[in-house]
Amino acid sequence: LLNGKKLRIRSPQDAIRQGIALITEDRKKLAMLGGRDVVENTALVHSENFRGFLLNLKEEEDVTDEIVNKLSVAVQDRSQKIEELSGGNQQKVIIGRWLIDDSDVYIFDEPTKGVDIGAREQIYELIVELAERGKCIIMISSDMPELLSMSDRIGVMRNGRMVEIVKNDNIEEEDMIRRFIGV
Incomplete structure (x- = not known):
């Protein structure tokens, strides 16, 4: 759409x-x-x-x-x-x-x-x-710093599927990495 x-x-x-x-x-x-x-x-x-x-x-x-x-x-x-x-x-x-x-x-x-x-x-x-x-x-x-500095929202994908959309409210790189790897 x-x-x-x-x-x-x-x-x-x-x-x-x-x-x-x-x-x-x-x-x-x-x-x-x-x-x-x-x-x-x-x-x-x-x-x-x-x-x-x-x-x-x-x-x-x-x-x-x-x-x-x-x-x-x-x-x-x-x-x-x-x-x-x-x-x-x-x-x-x-x-x-x-x-x-x-x-x-x-x-x-x-x-x-x-x-x-x-x-x-x-x-x-x-x-x-x-x-x-x-x-x-x-x-x-x-490039995680690129994503964090340029995005309002970040779509987390794992195994070819969107698993989560995260609003970028000063989220930390470490937290995003955990989300991407599924921990």
Whole structure:
């Protein structure tokens, strides 16, 4: 259910059309278009939503410039290959592609995995900004301090099932670890 409406999602395109964005844990295998430039990697989702037969290259360049500036992506040139960027800048490009068309739900799966502290801070600020704009944020993380500092509620999963939802009222890391392992 999203906003009281039952969704029927059969493909990634269905999810995108319904306003659901996925920032996957494995950006190199599942998100990046290796050998392609920053423009293609940034405008990918936006271009997929375009209903015509022709791509608007000028629009792709413009939205890429907007994302590069907004997220402070360190890039020599927008035609630079994405694998030439640092891990944090690759992640910002991947996140940026989902910001172009303004989704309602953002699923962040290990959003700061393999990024430096500066990129981590920027990603956290972006997540907070999205939440303040009323977007639904689902963060999947194995980093307990990240979960505790970024979450209002934490879903405890064990053996592939949700066993508890804990309101984050200054809960201690040790208590959460006990809940996760079932002690």
